[in-house]
Each structure stands twice: as structure tokens, then as C-alpha cells.
Amino acid sequence: MSEELFQKMSQSIVDGDADAAVALAKEAITTGVPPLDAITKGFVTGVNIVGDAFGRGEAYLPELVMAGEAMKAAVTTLDPELKKQGTERRTLGKVVIATVDGDIHEIGKSLVATMLGASGFEVYDLGVDVEIEKIIGTALNVNADIIAMSALLTTTMVKQKEVIEELDKEGLRGKFKVMVGGAPVTRDWVKTIGADGFSEDAIGAVNIAKQLIGAA
Amino acid sequence: MTKKIKSISNPKLKLEILTPAEVRKIHDATLWIIEKVGVKFPSQRALDIWATNGAEVDRDRKIVKVKGEIIEAALKKCPPIYPLAARDPNQDLSLDGNHVYVGTDGCGVEVIDIQTGERRTSKLQDVIDVARVADATEEVAFHWVPVSAQDMPVESRGLHEIKAIWENSTKHVQTESIYDAAEAKAAIEMAALITGGKEELRKRPVLSLMQCTASPLGHDGGSLDAALLAAEAGIPTGFMTMSACLTTGPATMAGTLAVGNAEVIAATALLQLAYPGAPVFYAAAQTASDPRNGAYTGGGPEDFLFGAATNVLSDFYNIPLSMGSFATGAKEPNWQAGIENSLSTFMASIVMSDMLLGVGFLHGSRIWSYAEMMMDCEIFSIIEKTMRGIVVDDETLALDTVAAVGSSSNYLTQKHSRKHMLEIFMPQFMDRRPYNEWESKKDDARDWALAKARKILAEHQPDPLDPKISAEMAKIIASVEKKRTAESISSR
Numbered sequence: 138m139s140e141e142l143f144q145k146m147s148q149s150i151v152d153g154d155a156d157a158a159v160a161l162a163k164e165a166i167t168t169g170v171p172p173l174d175a176i177t178k179g180f181v182t183g184v185n186i187v188g189d190a191f192g193r194g195e196a197y198l199p200e201l202v203m204a205g206e207a208m209k210a211a212v213t214t215l216d217p218e219l220k221k222q223g224t225e226r227r228t229l230g231k232v233v234i235a236t237v238d239g240d241i242h243e244i245g246k247s248l249v250a251t252m253l254g255a256s257g258f259e260v261y262d263l264g265v266d267v268e269i270e271k272i273i274g275t276a277l278n279v280n281a282d283i284i285a286m287s288a289l290l291t292t293t294m295v296k297q298k299e300v301i302e303e304l305d306k307e308g309l310r311g312k313f314k315v316m317v318g319g320a321p322v323t324r325d326w327v328k329t330i331g332a333d334g335f336s337e338d339a340i341g342a343v344n345i346a347k348q349l350i351g352a353a
Numbered sequence: 354m355t356k357k358i359k360s361i362s363n364p365k366l367k368l369e370i371l372t373p374a375e376v377r378k379i380h381d382a383t384l385w386i387i388e389k390v391g392v393k394f395p396s397q398r399a400l401d402i403w404a405t406n407g408a409e410v411d412r413d414r415k416i417v418k419v420k421g422e423i424i425e426a427a428l429k430k431c432p433p434i435y436p437l438a439a440r441d442p443n444q445d446l447s448l449d450g451n452h453v454y455v456g457t458d459g460c461g462v463e464v465i466d467i468q469t470g471e472r473r474t475s476k477l478q479d480v481i482d483v484a485r486v487a488d489a490t491e492e493v494a495f496h497w498v499p500v501s502a503q504d505m506p507v508e509s510r511g512l513h514e515i516k517a518i519w520e521n522s523t524k525h526v527q528t529e530s531i532y533d534a535a536e537a538k539a540a541i542e543m544a545a546l547i548t549g550g551k552e553e554l555r556k557r558p559v560l561s562l563m564q565c566t567a568s569p570l571g572h573d574g575g576s577l578d579a580a581l582l583a584a585e586a587g588i589p590t591g592f593m594t595m596s597a598c599l600t601t602g603p604a605t606m607a608g609t610l611a612v613g614n615a616e617v618i619a620a621t622a623l624l625q626l627a628y629p630g631a632p633v634f635y636a637a638a639q640t641a642s643d644p645r646n647g648a649y650t651g652g653g654p655e656d657f658l659f660g661a662a663t664n665v666l667s668d669f670y671n672i673p674l675s676m677g678s679f680a681t682g683a684k685e686p687n688w689q690a691g692i693e694n695s696l697s698t699f700m701a702s703i704v705m706s707d708m709l710l711g712v713g714f715l716h717g718s719r720i721w722s723y724a725e726m727m728m729d730c731e732i733f734s735i736i737e738k739t740m741r742g743i744v745v746d747d748e749t750l751a752l753d754t755v756a757a758v759g760s761s762s763n764y765l766t767q768k769h770s771r772k773h774m775l776e777i778f779m780p781q782f783m784d785r786r787p788y789n790e791w792e793s794k795k796d797d798a799r800d801w802a803l804a805k806a807r808k809i810l811a812e813h814q815p816d817p818l819d820p821k822i823s824a825e826m827a828k829i830i831a832s833v834e835k836k837r838t839a840e841s842i843s844s845r
Contacts, residue, residue, distance in 0.1 A: 197644035197645060198642070198644050198645070198646065198647050199599065199604075199644070241395070241567055241571070241573055241574075242567065244600055244601055248647060290532075291460075291462060291501040291503055292507045292510060295507055320462075320649075320719065321462040321501070321719075323462060323463060325463075325473070325474050326474070338646050338647060338648065339646075340646060
């Protein structure tokens with residue numbers, strides 16, 4: 138019986154159908170299927186199918202993003218039940234992500250957040266125009282592994298540097314890996330500010346994040 | 354001595370890319386978007402102007418919904434024709450719908466060093482060098498800030514950049530790298546030093562301002578405030594949408610045109626509501642994202658079609674257009690760069706886009722290359738020549754000469770040939786040598802283009818800016834820096 142449900146769960150992710158994924162997650166709860174099984178044997182299978190197809194050039198970005206959104210919706214639905222049962226979903230690590238103070242450009246950052254989430258990271262997306270204190274404060278509160286920052290302007294890119302300087306000043310630099318991104322970010326800049334990693338696109342960002350936490 | 358500026362005018366070629374009914378449909382869709390979906394204006398001043406003018410303003414979400422008739426009435430106040438003035442009045446440009454001008458592209462973050470060939474972070478000296486090279490070419494009619502002066506303070510960087518260009522070129526400066534009120538105010542004061550006062554600046558705007566929208570359907574607060582200040586001063590101001598199919602716009606081109614159009618005309622209407630009759634332009638560089646990785650393409654059929662379609666929209670609103678062409682996604686000057694920059698520029702030119710941006714970049718407007726700059730200039734020259742089309746009259750049919758040559762001689766001996774030979778386009782960077790000569794050297798366009806840029810940089814002396822004006826500009830910049838330092842100390 139569960140096998141059929143897991144299959145449907147996987148398919149809902151492949152179809153990028155968040156509504157179906159949520160309905161199936163609820164069905165799992167009412168029928169007593171362990172929520173952790175629903176994730177690992179059901180939904181994650183779908184994520185892997187789409188991810189592999191994308192890697193082979195047989196699936197395209199909207200399919201990948203919608204799979205990620207559907208996965209997020211399913212996990213959000215299952216989370217209360219997981220907590221109730223005292224079980225915990227194993228994630229690769231926690232990432233706090235934001236577009237820096239003074240910069241309102243969202244899409245690249247959100248794409249990275251979705252990809253990280255779909256790849257098994259627990260993602261705290263703080264949105265755009267986020268102040269240094271909030272980025273570092275959240276990272277401390279959730280005990281993040283990685284701080285990820287985006288900037289589209291050369292004038293706001295300097296905030297990435299300021300966050301790292303602030304971490305240094307507070308003696309927190311060793312606590313987090315820092316990755317940066319955005320159109321003006323270059324390898325030279327990453328070296329200058331002493332970030333741990335950068336990527337020019339969302340797929341690369343997932344690989345960098347995995348490397349940074351030793352999961353690659 | 355005034356240097357000639359090349360432009361496309363009185364073209365024989367034309368293209369109907371959208372029918373009047375299709376334009377109308379896009380316009381109606383645009384008004385529907387602005388009225389029903391709304392556009393984000395995160396600026397107190399902008400929201401106040403909208404509220405005063407009958408728009409529905411959601412102050413929490415900063416979303417404005419405006420009835421179509423308000424937008425249409427505001428757009429009717431846009432002046433259809435006005436000049437972009439230059440430090441040298443002989444280099445003034447007329448945005449009259451019958452000229453296509455090319456600028457340098459902007460605003461990149463790296464430069465292929467003209468001497469070493471190394472790629473490195475851009476700085477103020479690069480802005481100076483590019484301005485000087487551009488000043489010497491006849492193809493570049495005006496400047497954008499080509500690369501970011503990343504060795505200058507953040508709060509005054511945009512001011513250092515325009516000062517550097519004015520000091521090294523007599524041509525018009527359009528900045529796309531000033532996006533807050535304090536810098537815009539200082540930039541206007543600097544421009545007024547050149548014209549000898551703010552009233553003169555209104556008549557002869559030696560500066561224009563380009564702001565990017567924040568697709569989809571949004572704007573940046575600082576950009577809006579800067580644009581309002583510029584419009585108030587009579588500085589030509591434009592909003593550029595870079596809406597991209599699949600990511601910041603719908604996957605389909607018509608939808609992306611409408612979304613970008615909503616961003617641009619809503620902001621343009623705002624300027625007209627605040628300052629009726631202010632000179633404004635439409636700016637656009639729509640594209641598509643690659644479905645395989647979301648990448649900015651920097652070229653491709655969608656870019657070419659957008660390049661032609663957008664001028665039809667700006668003509669519909671009767672305002673000049675600043676259109677993104679060139680800006681290849683290629684990593685070096687190569688096959689891809691040649692195709693992308695030729696076709697994008699041809700398509701934007703054939704519909705007579707007023708300003709084209711611009712020459713000089715690789716990797717989607719991120720890396721400056723002097724070789725690419727020179728070759729882009731040649732692409733424009735080829736298109737300019739092509740756009741003139743074929744003249745058919747008695748002189749060009751040359752029947753007397755045809756009769757004289759008959760079938761027994763050739764045309765090299767004819768006076769008619771001497772008279773018209775220079776009308777045949779002679780490229781600087783196309784290889785028409787004998788094969789053996791190429792084989793012995795194995796050099797190509799890239800080598801020649803770089804050599805030309807090096808020669809210009811070594812030899813060209815631009816007409817200097819009055820040192821007194823330079824000094825006054827430096828004072829204005831210093832006061833902006835001082836003020837910002839004081840603010841940051843007081844906020845601690």
C-alpha cells in the first residue's frame with residue numbers, strides 16, 4: 138500500500154505539483170505512514186529523478202524549481218508530525234541566505250535558496266535588503282553552517298565584505314562558512330574579502346555549499 | 354577640432370515587426386497590468402506623487418495601481434524630440450527619430466588590460482582610458498560609464514566616473530551608474546558647471562540619466578528619487594527594463610514585452626506627473642534566460658526580436674528609445690560575439706532605435722575588451738552602410754559607362770569608378786588578404802582591433818576640460834564624501 142503512495146509522492150515532485158504533494162503528505166499523516174518514510178522513500182525520490190534528468194540536460198530550470206517548491210510544501214506539511222513523533226529529518230546543513238542591505242535584487246538569491254532546499258539543506262531565506270545584524274543574528278540563532286549573500290550592484294557588493302569583517306570582529310568567523318554570489322562578484326572579489334566560496338549560478342552554488350560542509 | 358560622429362539616418366531599409374493592431378494589444382495588456390496587478394514604487398516621494406494624481410496606493414506593499422487614462426494622459430506630455438548636448442556643441446545629438454547613435458556599454462566590473470591582456474577588476478583609470486578611446490572614434494556618439502571605478506568610495510563612485518569621462522571626452526555622457534538622490538543632485542550640479550548654469554543645462558543637457566527597473570514590475574527606491582531629481586532639472590531620464598523570458602518575465606516574448614513595458618511606462622508617467630514635459634526616454638534590454646541554467650544570454654533570437662519590437666513601442670508613445678544591443682554573452686571576441694552583436698544591432702537599427710548600448714563588452718556586459726570595442730564599432734559601420742540601401746537613379750545605373758565598357762574591357766578604367774569607388778565599404782578588421790599572406794602571419798581581426806585601440810590610447814589627446822571646472826567638480830565630490838562620512842559617524 139505504502140509503495141503506491143510513495144510512488145505517487147515521487148510523481149507529484151516530478152510533476153512540480155505542490156498541491157498534490159501537500160495532499161499526499163496529509164494522506165500519509167492520516168493513514169499513519171511515518172513522515173520520515175514519506176520524505177525519504179517518497180518525495181526525495183522525485184527530487185532525485187528531476188535532479189538527475191536536469192544533470193543529463195533532459196529537464197529544464199522551471200521543472201527543477203517547481204520540483205523544489207513542491208518538495209518544500211510537502212516537508213512543511215510533514216514537519217509538525219515529524220516533531221510530534223520526535224523524529225528529525227536529516228539535512229545536509231543549515232543555510233542563512235539573503236540579498237544584502239541596500240540591494241533589492243531577488244531572483245538569483247531565491248533560485249539559489251530553492252536549489253539548496255531541494256538538495257537537502259535547511260534554508261532560512263531572509264529576503265532582500267537585509268541588514269548585517271539580521272544576517273549574523275539569524276545565523277547565530279539557528280546555528281547555521283553557511284551564510285550565503287547575494288548582491289547585484291558594485292556599490293552594495295561591499296556589504297558582503299562588511300558582513301565578513303563583522304564576523305571577524307565578533308570572533309565568529311570560524312563558526313560559519315560564507316558564500317557569495319551576484320553578477321558583479323568575481324573570483325578576485327571573493328579572494329579580496331576572504332569568502333569561502335562563490336558560484337556564478339544556482340546549480341554551482343549547491344555544489345559549493347556541499348563542498349563547504351564536506352558533503353560533496 | 355570637432356570630430357565627426359557617425360549615425361544612421363534616412364535609411365532605405367525597413368521592417369514591420371509588429372502590426373498596429375499587435376502594438377495596440379500589447380499597450381492594452383500593459384495598461385491592464387498597471388491597473389490590476391500594479392507596479393512597485395518603493396520611494397516615499399514617488400508614492401506621494403501617485404497618491405496626489407489619483408492612483409490607488411498601497412503604502413505597506415509600496416504597490417501602485419493606476420487607471421489607464423491617467424497613464425495615457427501623462428505620457429502625452431512627453432516631448433517627442435530633444436537634444437542630448439555635448440561638451441563640444443558640434444557633437445550634440447538629436448533624438449528626432451531619424452538618427453541611430455551608438456554609445457559605449459556599461460557598467461562592467463572587469464577589464465581585459467589593454468597592455469598585458471590580463472583580466473582584472475575595473476578602476477577609475479579604466480573609465481578614463483575608455484573615454485579617451487571612445488572620444489577618438491567616430492562610431493561612438495556618446496558615453497555610458499563603461500566600467501565601475503571600484504577603487505573609488507561607494508557613495509561618490511558615480512561622480513568620479515562622470516567627471517573622468519567629461520575630462521577625457523567632449524561627447525555626451527549618459528550615466529547608468531548613479532542611483533541615489535545625493536549623487537544625482539551632485540551630478541546635476543557638476544553638469545551645470547559645464548553649461549554655465551542650471552537654466553543653460555536645461556537647454557543643453559550634457560548629462561542624461563538611465564535607471565534600471567527591478568523586474569518583474571518593480572523599481573528601486575534610490576533610482577526613482579534620482580530620476581525625479583533629474584527630471585526636475587530637465588536632464589533627460591529613462592528607465593530600462595531588462596525583463597527576461599522565463600525568470601523576470603513570462604516565458605513568452607509578448608508577455609515579457611508587456612511586463613517590461615508596464616515597468617517603463619509607469620515610471621515614465623510618474624516623471625510626467627511630477628514634471629510635465631520633462632525630457633524622457635524609453636530604455637530596454639529584454640532577453641531570455643537559458644532554460645538549461647537560467648543564464649543571462651547576452652544574445653540570441655529573442656534579443657534580436659526584442660531589439661526591433663521595442664522601438665515600435667517607444668514610437669507608439671512618441672518618445673526616444675535607448676536600446677540594448679551588442680553586449681554578447683561570448684567570453685572572448687569570437688564567432689558568437691560576431692553573430693550576436695551584428696544581429697542585435699542590425700535589428701535594433703533597422704527600426705531606428707535612437708540610442709544603442711553599446712560597444713565594448715564580453716560575457717554579458719561584465720568584461721570590458723578594447724578589441725571587442727573596436728570590432729563593435731566596425732559592426733556599426735557595416736550596418737550603417739547596409740541601412741543606406743541601394744540608390745537607384747541614372748547616376749547609379751551608369752548606362753553611359755556600361756556602354757563605354759561593353760563586353761570588351763573592364764570598369765577599372767572608368768571615371769565613374771573613380772568617382773564612386775569610395776562608396777564601397779572597406780572594412781578595417783575583415784581579412785581579405787591572399788591566403789599565403791595570412792598563412793605567414795596567422796593574425797586576425799582581434800590583433801588589428803587591439804593594435805588600433807592601443808594606438809589611439811597612446812596618441813589621442815582629447816580637448817581638455819577647463820581645469821577650473823574640474824576643480825569645482827572635485828569640490829562637489831568632496832562635499833558628498835564628507836557628508837556621507839559625517840552621517841555614518843553620527844549614526845554610530
